Amino acid sequence: MIFEELELPGLFRLLPEPHADERGFFARTHCESEFAERGLVGRFAQSSVSFNHRRGTVRGMHFSKPPHAETKLVRCTAGAIHDAVIDLRPGSPTYRRSLSVTLSAANRHALYIPAGLAHGFQTLSDDTEILYMIDRPFVASAADGVRWDDPAFDLTWPEPVSIIAARDLAFPDWTGR
Ligand SMILES: Cc1cn([C@H]2C[C@H](O)[C@@H](COP(=O)(O)OP(=O)(O)O[C@H]3O[C@@H](C)C(=O)[C@@H](O)[C@H]3O)O2)c(=O)[nH]c1=O
Numbered sequence: 001m002i003f004e005e006l007e008l009p010g011l012f013r014l015l016p017e018p019h020a021d022e023r024g025f026f027a028r029t030h031c032e033s034e035f036a037e038r039g040l041v042g043r044f045a046q047s048s049v050s051f052n053h054r055r056g057t058v059r060g061m062h063f064s065k066p067p068h069a070e071t072k073l074v075r076c077t078a079g080a081i082h083d084a085v086i087d088l089r090p091g092s093p094t095y096r097r098s099l100s101v102t103l104s105a106a107n108r109h110a111l112y113i114p115a116g117l118a119h120g121f122q123t124l125s126d127d128t129e130i131l132y133m134i135d136r137p138f139v140a141s142a143a144d145g146v147r148w149d150d151p152a153f154d155l156t157w158p159e160p161v162s163i164i165a166a167r168d169l170a171f172p173d174w175t176g177r
Pocket of ligand 1 (some may be wrong): 133
């Protein structure tokens with residue numbers, strides 16, 4: 001796997017290194033020791049799939065409050081997404097900055113998202129599927145988020161929003177929390 005550190009410290013894009021032959025290819029998608037060599041979390045307690053019917057669907061921007069803050073490895077296994085994160089780590093040099101990448105079944109990129117970042121995405125095609133690996137068990141009472149259109153952040157979205165959960169629309173403004 002190729003690890004590319006992005007502009008937010010500790011955020012990595014992972015690219016597969018395919019071993020190709022006439023049948024197709026074989027490529028590693030996760031390796032605990034390769035993560036550990038870089039000081040990254042490489043053990044994941046849960047894996048979950050997110051299926052989305054419609055293009056333009058937004059989920060996010062989610063994070064889990066300490067002591068349940070999650071590290072996530074996210075990939076898109078069907079269709080494509082505009083995947084976005086926001087740095088919510090107090091004291092981080094990139095505090096409040098956002099960053100987005102395209103993850104798709106075709107490019108097979110994954111995003112390693114360290115604890116302390118909010119995460120969300122918009123689907124770029126119908127019938128899109130996202131696969132998560134998360135380093136700790138989900139704790140519903142710790143789940144929190146910031147709004148997709150919160151003016152405290154520099155988020156931009158490529159498409160009109162077609163579907164978004166009522167809960168995601170109701171997150172209060174970040175400023176003043
Ligand atoms: C996230 C999550 C939800 N659930 C349950 C809670 C709820 O009843 C149902 C649907 O949950 P949600 O509406 O929160 O699903 P969703 O909005 O897709 O939540 C996800 O959004 C993206 C952006 C992330 O980054 C993920 O970590 C996760 O927060 O599934 C779990 O059992 N385990 C989990 O890990």
